[in-house]
Amino acid sequence: KLSFWAHRFKSSTSAIGADIAADICRKIELLAKKNNLPAAVPFIEKLDRQVEVLEEKLKRVLSEMEETQTKAAIKRSIETNIGSAVVIDDDPVVQGMIVAALRGLGVVNVFSASSGKDGLALMAKSKNDIDVVICDLKMPEMDGVEFLRHLVSSNYRGAVILLSGEDSRILNSARQLANAHSFYFVAALQKPVTQLELAGVLAKINRKHSIVSKSLPSKVSLQELEKAIEERQFVVYYQPKVDTYSKQLLGVESLVRWQHPEKGVVMPDDFIPLAEENGLIDALTDLVVDESFAQLRCWRNQGIDITVSINIAVGTIGRRLDFPERIMAYLDSHQLEPQNVILELTESGLMGDIATSLDALVRLRLKGVNLSIDDFGTGYSTFRQLQGIPFTELKIDKGFVMNACTDISSRAILESSILLGQKLGMKLVAEGVESMDDWLLLKKLGCHILQGFYISRPMPGEQLEAWLKKWGASMAKN
Structure with a gap:
C-alpha cells in the first residue's frame, strides 16, 4: 500500500x-x-x-492565477465559446489544477467528479448539456473506458478529451475506441497537463466545430435519401491540398454534403452508410463525379490549374465493370484529361476480396487516372494492397498526423509511412494538418502535399478563387 x-x-x-x-x-x-x-x-x-x-x-x-499575464494572454488568444465542461479525475490535485486552468481560460461552467459514476450523475443532471468532457483513463471502480461506453448509451455529442499517466499507446487505444463510437474526439493528453496545452486543445475545438451537442439533425430516412438523389439535393465542398515546400495550391478533395430542405446540412456520416446499405451509393457517386468534374472545368476556364480527388467505394468499382469507361465519359463531357483526376480508395475498403475490382483499377491507371490509397495506416492488408494495386498516391490518416508532434507512437507510424511511400515512388499526402508545428514536422520528414484545417476548411466551389487570392497574399508575407 x-x-x-x-x-x-x-x-x-x-x-x-x-x-x-x-x-x-x-x-x-x-x-x-x-x-x-x-x-x-x-x-x-x-x-x-x-x-x-x-x-x-x-x-x-x-x-494569483486570475491575474497572471500568461492566463490573460491565453484567454485573449482562444476566445473560447465553450460554455460548460466536466472534469473527471480521482486525483484531487490534478482535478483541481485542470478545473482552475479551465476557469482561467474562460470556460463559464466547470464541474468536477472523482469517479466515472459521479461523472455520469453530473451528465444526467445537466441533461447532457455539456460541451467538453475531460476524463482520466485510470480510476477505481469505473475506469475511463467504461465511462466512455456509458456515454455512448447516453447519446452524448460534445467533445471528449482523454487524460492518462500511462503509456502513450494506452491513450492511442482509448482514442481509437472514442473514434469508433463516433465521439467528437479532440485529444489524448499525457499527464501532467499544463494550462497552455489545454488552451491549444480548446482552440482546436473552436476551429474544427462549433460545439455540436445541441442541434444535430434528426436521422434521415431511406425515402428522403432516394428523393434527395433524384432531386440532386447534394452539394460538393472542396478542401485545398497544397505543396509542402512551395505552398502552391495543387488540388482539392471533393466532400459531399446533403442540403436537406428542412434539416439543413446533413454530413456524410449520417447518409453514406444508408446509401451503401440500400444500393444507392453508385447513383450518389455518379452525382459527385459529375458535379466535381463540372466545377474543375470551371476552375480551369478561370486559369486555376489543379487536380480534383474523389472518394470512391471499392464496391462501386467491383459492381460496375464499365466503371473506367464511365469515368472517361464524364471526363470527355467536361473536356478534362485523366491526369486531372485522383480517385481515392480507403484502405479499410480494400481489406476484402478485391479481385473483381482489380482489373478496373488497372484499366483506370492505363488510361492515366491517378489512384490514391486513403486513410493509410488504419487497415490491416496495407502491404499486400500496395504491392498489388498500381497506386500513385499514399494519403496518411489524420489520426497519425494530428498527434505526431506530441505522441511517440503516432510519430513512429508517420515516419514509417512516409519512408515507405518514398521508397515506392508515390506522392505523399498528409491530411489533418492543424498547426504550423504539424507543417514543419511533415516538411522535415519529406511529405509532399498537405491538407487540413490549418490550410483551409472545406468550402463551396465558388469560394475557391477568393480563397486562393487570400492564400497567395498570406504566403507572400511569410
Missing part, C-alpha cells in the same frame, strides 16, 4: 511541478517495493514538511 500511495503522490506532485516532493516520493516507492520500511521513515517525515510548504505555495498560486 505504501508503494501504491507513494506512486500516486509522485504523479500528483509531478503534475504541479513539485520536483523535490516527487523525488522524495520516488525514493519512498523504491524502498517500499524492497520492503525496507524503516529506511523509508525519514523520507516520509521529510515529505510531511515538504507538503506543508507546497500547501502554502499552492494556495498562493491559485489565488
Whole structure:
C-alpha cells in the first residue's frame, strides 16, 4: 500500500511541478517495493514538511492565477465559446489544477467528479448539456473506458478529451475506441497537463466545430435519401491540398454534403452508410463525379490549374465493370484529361476480396487516372494492397498526423509511412494538418502535399478563387 500511495503522490506532485516532493516520493516507492520500511521513515517525515510548504505555495498560486499575464494572454488568444465542461479525475490535485486552468481560460461552467459514476450523475443532471468532457483513463471502480461506453448509451455529442499517466499507446487505444463510437474526439493528453496545452486543445475545438451537442439533425430516412438523389439535393465542398515546400495550391478533395430542405446540412456520416446499405451509393457517386468534374472545368476556364480527388467505394468499382469507361465519359463531357483526376480508395475498403475490382483499377491507371490509397495506416492488408494495386498516391490518416508532434507512437507510424511511400515512388499526402508545428514536422520528414484545417476548411466551389487570392497574399508575407 505504501508503494501504491507513494506512486500516486509522485504523479500528483509531478503534475504541479513539485520536483523535490516527487523525488522524495520516488525514493519512498523504491524502498517500499524492497520492503525496507524503516529506511523509508525519514523520507516520509521529510515529505510531511515538504507538503506543508507546497500547501502554502499552492494556495498562493491559485489565488494569483486570475491575474497572471500568461492566463490573460491565453484567454485573449482562444476566445473560447465553450460554455460548460466536466472534469473527471480521482486525483484531487490534478482535478483541481485542470478545473482552475479551465476557469482561467474562460470556460463559464466547470464541474468536477472523482469517479466515472459521479461523472455520469453530473451528465444526467445537466441533461447532457455539456460541451467538453475531460476524463482520466485510470480510476477505481469505473475506469475511463467504461465511462466512455456509458456515454455512448447516453447519446452524448460534445467533445471528449482523454487524460492518462500511462503509456502513450494506452491513450492511442482509448482514442481509437472514442473514434469508433463516433465521439467528437479532440485529444489524448499525457499527464501532467499544463494550462497552455489545454488552451491549444480548446482552440482546436473552436476551429474544427462549433460545439455540436445541441442541434444535430434528426436521422434521415431511406425515402428522403432516394428523393434527395433524384432531386440532386447534394452539394460538393472542396478542401485545398497544397505543396509542402512551395505552398502552391495543387488540388482539392471533393466532400459531399446533403442540403436537406428542412434539416439543413446533413454530413456524410449520417447518409453514406444508408446509401451503401440500400444500393444507392453508385447513383450518389455518379452525382459527385459529375458535379466535381463540372466545377474543375470551371476552375480551369478561370486559369486555376489543379487536380480534383474523389472518394470512391471499392464496391462501386467491383459492381460496375464499365466503371473506367464511365469515368472517361464524364471526363470527355467536361473536356478534362485523366491526369486531372485522383480517385481515392480507403484502405479499410480494400481489406476484402478485391479481385473483381482489380482489373478496373488497372484499366483506370492505363488510361492515366491517378489512384490514391486513403486513410493509410488504419487497415490491416496495407502491404499486400500496395504491392498489388498500381497506386500513385499514399494519403496518411489524420489520426497519425494530428498527434505526431506530441505522441511517440503516432510519430513512429508517420515516419514509417512516409519512408515507405518514398521508397515506392508515390506522392505523399498528409491530411489533418492543424498547426504550423504539424507543417514543419511533415516538411522535415519529406511529405509532399498537405491538407487540413490549418490550410483551409472545406468550402463551396465558388469560394475557391477568393480563397486562393487570400492564400497567395498570406504566403507572400511569410
